[in-house]
Amino acid sequence: MSAVHAFLKQLPAGAKLAALALVGTGIVVVNDWRVMLALALCAAVAFRLASTGPARLSRQVRPMLWMLALLFAAQLWLADWQSGVLVVMRIVTLVLLAALVTLTTPAEAMIATIERGLKPFARFGVDPGRVGLAFSLALRFIPVIGEEAERVREAQAARGLERNPLALLLPLIVRVLKSAEDVAAAIEARSGHDDPARPPIS
Numbered sequence: 001m002s003a004v005h006a007f008l009k010q011l012p013a014g015a016k017l018a019a020l021a022l023v024g025t026g027i028v029v030v031n032d033w034r035v036m037l038a039l040a041l042c043a044a045v046a047f048r049l050a051s052t053g054p055a056r057l058s059r060q061v062r063p064m065l066w067m068l069a070l071l072f073a074a075q076l077w078l079a080d081w082q083s084g085v086l087v088v089m090r091i092v093t094l095v096l097l098a099a100l101v102t103l104t105t106p107a108e109a110m111i112a113t114i115e116r117g118l119k120p121f122a123r124f125g126v127d128p129g130r131v132g133l134a135f136s137l138a139l140r141f142i143p144v145i146g147e148e149a150e151r152v153r154e155a156q157a158a159r160g161l162e163r164n165p166l167a168l169l170l171p172l173i174v175r176v177l178k179s180a181e182d183v184a185a186a187i188e189a190r191s192g193h194d195d196p197a198r199p200p201i202s
Contacts, residue, residue, distance in 0.1 A: 013109040033086040040089040043096040
């Protein structure tokens with residue numbers, strides 16, 4: 001375990017989630033592609049130092065490459081190459097930072113932190129347990145999308161369809177929606193078991 005990984009692992013989950021929210025909000029308002037490129041490089045360096053090796057960083061970015069290439073091509077067609085770099089680097093930065101938080105934070109700690117923060121809103125009908133679980137699953141869902149994209153790319157490449165954007169995009173959308181449905185079912189099951197007034201879901 002690297003020193004950076006150990007340091008981040010010791011930080012409270014609340015501090016890391018708050019930092020992720022603030023940095024994510026700041027990234028969205030950045031409109032200079034050079035600044036965004038520098039932020040993406042900083043995120044990559046931080047992830048590399050906090051992970052156990054370069055393979056983990058590669059696994060985060062490599063599955064997204066074809067999707068990022070499509071986004072860059074779309075921005076190049078609709079606007080200019082600077083906009084393409086801005087959009088691509090923004091996504092890469094957000095993915096790496098979210099993965100960095102999940103890499104150094106147990107899911108239980110994230111859920112507990114979010115639930116504590118939302119307890120004052122329970123009187124307004126907010127379910128802290130459901131929101132906490134949804135947030136945790138959403139963070140872990142980001143790398144899953146990349147893995148699904150890689151599986152789709154490999155399957156379509158075997159069929160000779162790797163150059164067809166629709167052949168890559170449509171199966172990915174179907175798989176992501178199926179995974180999202182599974183996540184929603186997990187949240188509903190958690191809520192059903194937490195509420196004694198509701199029967200458990202079989």
